[in-house]
Structure formats: structure tokens, C-alpha cells
Amino acid sequence: TQLLEQSPQFLSIQEGENLTVYCNSSSVFSSLQWYRQEPGEGPVLLVTVVTGGEVKKLKRLTFQFGDARKDSSLHITAAQPGDTGLYLCAGDRQAGTALIFGKGTTLSVSS
Amino acid sequence: KAGVTQTPRYLIKTRGQQVTLSCSPISGHRSVSWYQQTPGQGLQFLFEYFSETQRNKGNFPGRFSGRQFSNSRSEMNVSTLELGDSALYLCASSLVFSSGELFFGEGSRLTVL
Numbered sequence: 001t002q003l004l005e006q007s008p009q010f011l012s013i014q015e016g017e018n019l020t021v022y023c024n025s026s027s028v029f030s031s032l033q034w035y036r037q038e039p040g041e042g043p044v045l046l047v048t049v050v051t052g053g054e055v056k057k058l059k060r061l062t063f064q065f066g067d068a069r070k071d072s073s074l075h076i077t078a079a080q081p082g083d084t085g086l087y088l089c090a091g092d093r094q095a096g097t098a099l100i101f102g103k104g105t106t107l108s109v110s111s
Numbered sequence: 112k113a114g115v116t117q118t119p120r121y122l123i124k125t126r127g128q129q130v131t132l133s134c135s136p137i138s139g140h141r142s143v144s145w146y147q148q149t150p151g152q153g154l155q156f157l158f159e160y161f162s163e164t165q166r167n168k169g170n171f172p173g174r175f176s177g178r179q180f181s182n183s184r185s186e187m188n189v190s191t192l193e194l195g196d197s198a199l200y201l202c203a204s205s206l207v208f209s210s211g212e213l214f215f216g217e218g219s220r221l222t223v224l
Contacts, residue, residue: 042215
């Protein structure tokens with residue numbers, strides 16, 4: 001059983017479209033992170049959310065942490081080809097435990 | 112500031128052999144974590160080391176082992192390689208233990224034939 005479920009698994013869109021990626025769990029997380037991974041590279045941290053209901057913006061990317069701290073979403077406005085990559089959510093359930101990753105959403109943005 | 116360095120980047124082994132992968136963390140980072148990434152399972156946690164001690168361990172068989180040196184550099188070893196061990200092995204470092212904010216290397220791509 002995957003602790004963090006991400007959807008959709010794959011997403012292929014045109015430049016300029018908006019999209020939302022979801023990360024869901026039945027467990028409560030003390031914090032949740034979003035990473036992006038490009039081919040041939042390791043994941044790169046985009047954001048950390050720690051408070052239920054928290055919303056963070058990073059240029060065209062908007063991240064939200066659910067009120068109950070069990071889920072999160074990533075919304076991209078006006079996607080660009082440079083947004084192409086594997087988006088991973090990750091979380092730690094309590095202090096001292098390892099960071100757990102979802103399987104990721106592969107995003108392809110074509111011009 | 113140099114990032115996380117992993118060596119080798121690519122390697123090919125045959126079943127039954129063993130392999131050692133190396134990771135040099137960002138200067139000042141004392142925690143090193145290892146993950147296995149495959150298309151089917153995604154990133155699976157292997158273990159985390161902090162101050163030369165293994166602090167967390169994932170659900171992998173004993174063939175997978177690791178260690179950390181006094182300069183925070185880390186190695187992981189896989190013995191008696193199986194075909195299913197083919198994967199990208201990622202090392203990540205962080206300032207503190209059990210941090211959600213990890214800095215990853217580019218990975219070591221292992222192919223087992």
C-alpha cells in the first residue's frame with residue numbers, strides 16, 4: 001500500500017494550459033514537500049508546507065496543504081515547456097522518521 | 112557551494128556480484144539518506160545516516176548495507192546482486208537528521224545483467 005497517492009500518474013498538456021496535481025494520504029503528516037525531477041537528475045526541492053490550510057506560491061506554481069494535513073495539491077498556471085518533469089510529493093509522519101515519497105506525476109508540456 | 116556528488120554515475124554488473132556506491136554530501140551537511148528509484152515503485156527509502164550512525168532503515172533485505180564516515184561521506188553496498196536491483200540509487204544530504212528538505216545527487220544508475 002502506497003502511503004502517499006499521487007494523481008494523475010501522467011499528464012500531457014499544451015503550453016498555456018492550467019493543471020492540478022494531487023497528493024493524498026490517509027495519514028497525517030507533520031510536513032509535506034514537493035520536488036521536481038528532470039531526466040538524468042536528482043529531485044530538486046520546490047516547497048515545504050507545514051501548517052494545515054497553508055498556501056504557498058512560487059511564481060506560477062501554487063501549493064496547498066489540506067486542513068487535516070493529509071493531502072496536498074500543486075496547481076500550475078499557464079504551463080510552459082520548462083515545467084516538464086516528474087513531480088513528487090513527500091512527507092514525514094513524525095519526527096525521527098524517514099521521508100516517504102509518492103510515485104510521482106509525470107508532466108509533459110508541449111509548445 | 113558544491114552539491115551532492117555521487118560516484119559512479121553508471122555501472123553494469125552481473126547477478127551475484129556486489130557493488131559499492133559513494134556519496135559526498137554538501138559541505139556542512141551531516142545527514143545522508145539513500146533511496147532506490149524504479150519506474151514501478153518510485154523512490155523507496157533505504158537508510159539514513161547521521162554522525163556515522165544509521166538512524167533509520169527502510170524495508171530492504173540485509174544485502175543492502177551502508178556506512179558513513181567521520182567526514183559525512185557515505186557509501187552503500189549491495190551484495191549478491193539480483194536482476195531486480197537494477198535501479199537509480201539516489202543519495203541526499205541535509206543539515207539535520209530526519210529533515211524533509213533533502214538535497215539530492217544525480218544518482219548512480221545500476222544495471223544488473
